[in-house]
Amino acid sequence: MTQTAVPPTLDGLFCRLLARQPDALALADPADKPRVTGQAPRRLTFAEADQAISALAAHFVEAGLPPNSVIGIQLPNTVEFVLTVLAAHRAGLVVALLPQLWRQAELTMALNRTGARAVVTAGRIDGVGHADLAMNAAVEAFSIRHVCGFGSDLPEGMASLDDVIANGARAMALASQDGRRAAIVSFDVTPEGFRAVPRTHLHLIAGSLAISLETGVAQGATILSAVAPSSFAGITSSLVLWLLSGGTLALHHPFDDRVMQQQAAEQPADVLVAPAALALRLAECGMLSRLPKLRGVVGLWRAPEQVVSSPCWPEGHAALTDVYLFGETGLFAARRGDDGAPAAILPGPHTSPRDIEGGSITGEVVLTPKGTIALRGPMIPIAAWAPSTTPANSPPPAAPLDCVDTGYAARLDRTSGALCITAPPSGIMAVGGYRFLAQDLEAWAKCLGQGALLTALPDRISGYRLAGRAQDNARAREAMLGLGLNPLMAEAFRDSRAGGA
Known part of the structure; x- marks a missing residue:
C-alpha cells in the first residue's frame, strides 16, 4: 500500500x-x-x-x-x-x-x-x-x-x-x-x-x-x-x-x-x-x-x-x-520588459514567467460585471472571504464563487484589452501598508473635541497621507496615543512648520 x-x-x-x-x-x-x-x-x-x-x-x-x-x-x-x-x-x-x-x-x-x-x-x-x-x-x-x-x-x-x-x-x-x-x-x-x-x-x-x-x-x-x-x-x-x-x-x-x-x-x-x-x-x-x-x-x-x-x-x-x-x-x-514600462495585465490565467510559453499558472485575474478585479488560484483562501450567512433574497454574487472580489475598480483598455486598475476599494484608506475605514477618521477626530479635523490626502508614495488640525496639536497627539491608536494618527497633528500637512 x-x-x-x-x-x-x-x-x-x-x-x-x-x-x-x-x-x-x-x-x-x-x-x-x-x-x-x-x-x-x-x-x-x-x-x-x-x-x-x-x-x-x-x-x-x-x-x-x-x-x-x-x-x-x-x-x-x-x-x-x-x-x-x-x-x-x-x-x-x-x-x-x-x-x-x-x-x-x-x-x-x-x-x-x-x-x-x-x-x-x-x-x-x-x-x-x-x-x-x-x-x-x-x-x-x-x-x-x-x-x-x-x-x-x-x-x-x-x-x-x-x-x-x-x-x-x-x-x-x-x-x-x-x-x-x-x-x-x-x-x-x-x-x-x-x-x-x-x-x-x-x-x-x-x-x-x-x-x-x-x-x-x-x-x-x-x-x-x-x-x-x-x-x-x-x-x-x-x-x-x-x-x-x-x-x-x-x-x-x-x-x-x-x-x-x-x-x-x-x-x-x-x-x-x-x-x-x-x-x-x-x-x-x-x-x-x-x-x-x-x-x-x-x-x-x-x-x-x-x-x-x-x-x-x-x-x-x-x-x-x-x-x-x-x-x-x-x-x-x-x-517589466526592456522598455522599462509596466507590463500589460490581461484578464484570465496569469502565468509565470510570462515571457516563456508554457509557464506555470499561478492564478487568474477576473473582471467582474460590476467593474472590479477578482482573483482565483492556489494562493487565494476562498473560505476566509465567504460570508458567514447569506440573507434571503440577496442578489447573486458579482464574482464567481471560486473567486474573491478585491474591490479594486478596473476597466479594459479598448485598444490592447489590458486591465487598467483605476481605484482602491470604496471607503478604504491605505497609508503605506496600514489600511483603515474612511469613516473611522471622523470617529477618531470626534474624540479630540470640537473643531478637530482628521483627513486623508492622496499621496504618490504611500497612497494616502494623514493630515490633522486641532486647537492644540500637541495635546491632540497625546490624546491619540492615549486612545491606543496607530502613531500615524498622532503624527497627522504634527506642527506644519516641522513638515506636517
Whole structure:
C-alpha cells in the first residue's frame, strides 16, 4: 500500500535546506539592529538557526501551548522574526502576524478575534516600548496565557526568548507537519470591517512561487529584503522566497539608505525586495547601479492602481518585477520588459514567467460585471472571504464563487484589452501598508473635541497621507496615543512648520 505524500510546510522546506547545507549562511541581521532593538546583529548558518528554532519550539510546547493554537508575533525585520515563525510551526502553532505600527487597541482586537494563546514581541522597536504594549493588550485578551519577548528590560511576567536560545535546544516531540493546515493569520480591513485571514502553508508557497518564477530567482540566491514581514505579501516575498531559493536572507529594517548600502557591500545581493516606490527612487539616485551582483528587483505595490502611471524603469538596471498587492486577498507579479514600462495585465490565467510559453499558472485575474478585479488560484483562501450567512433574497454574487472580489475598480483598455486598475476599494484608506475605514477618521477626530479635523490626502508614495488640525496639536497627539491608536494618527497633528500637512 503506497503512502500519500504529505504537502510541504515552511519548516519542512527549512529542514531540507538544513540537511543539504548546514554550514551555509542562512540569515543576516540589519547592520543597524542596535538602533532598532538594542541588540547586536546576528549572522546564522542553517545549523545555528536550526538550534535556535528547536529551542524556541520546545519553549512553546513547555509553556503549554496546544497544537493549532494561535501565537501573535509583533517583531521587526530581524532574524528573530524568522526564527520565531519557523519555531511556532515546528511546535504545531499558527502565527498571527501583528504589524509593527499597531498599538494597544488594534493588538487587543486581533488577539481577541483569533483567540490567541500567546504573544511574542521585542522589548523596544525603534524607541517604542512594544513589550509594554503587548502586556497591556494581553490583559484585555482573555485567551492569552503566555507572553514572551526578545531584548533587555522586559517587563515582569514576560519570558525572555534570548535566554531560551542561549540555553540551547532541548528534546521535544515534533508536531505533525502538513502543508494543508493553517500556517498564518494576517489581518485586513474591508468595507465590512476588520477581518482575520487564515492561510495554509500551501497558500504561502503558491504566493511566493508567483513572485519567484516571474522574477527568475536563482537557487542559492542572496535576497536582501527591505519590507516589513507582517502581511501575506511581506512574508511570501521574504521568508518564503528564501526557503524556496535556498540561499541567504539578509534583512533590512525599513529604511536607511546608508545602512542598506553598507549591507549590500558586506553581503552582495542577487535580489532586492522593497516597496516599489522605494525601488524606483533607489534606481533614480543611482544606488542600484552600484550593486553589480544584483539580478532582480521585486517591487511591492500596495496601491496597485499607481503602477500604470509609474516612471519607466531605467535602462541597464537589474530587471524590475512589479508585484500587485490587493490587501490580504492575493497578489500577482509582472516583470517589466526592456522598455522599462509596466507590463500589460490581461484578464484570465496569469502565468509565470510570462515571457516563456508554457509557464506555470499561478492564478487568474477576473473582471467582474460590476467593474472590479477578482482573483482565483492556489494562493487565494476562498473560505476566509465567504460570508458567514447569506440573507434571503440577496442578489447573486458579482464574482464567481471560486473567486474573491478585491474591490479594486478596473476597466479594459479598448485598444490592447489590458486591465487598467483605476481605484482602491470604496471607503478604504491605505497609508503605506496600514489600511483603515474612511469613516473611522471622523470617529477618531470626534474624540479630540470640537473643531478637530482628521483627513486623508492622496499621496504618490504611500497612497494616502494623514493630515490633522486641532486647537492644540500637541495635546491632540497625546490624546491619540492615549486612545491606543496607530502613531500615524498622532503624527497627522504634527506642527506644519516641522513638515506636517
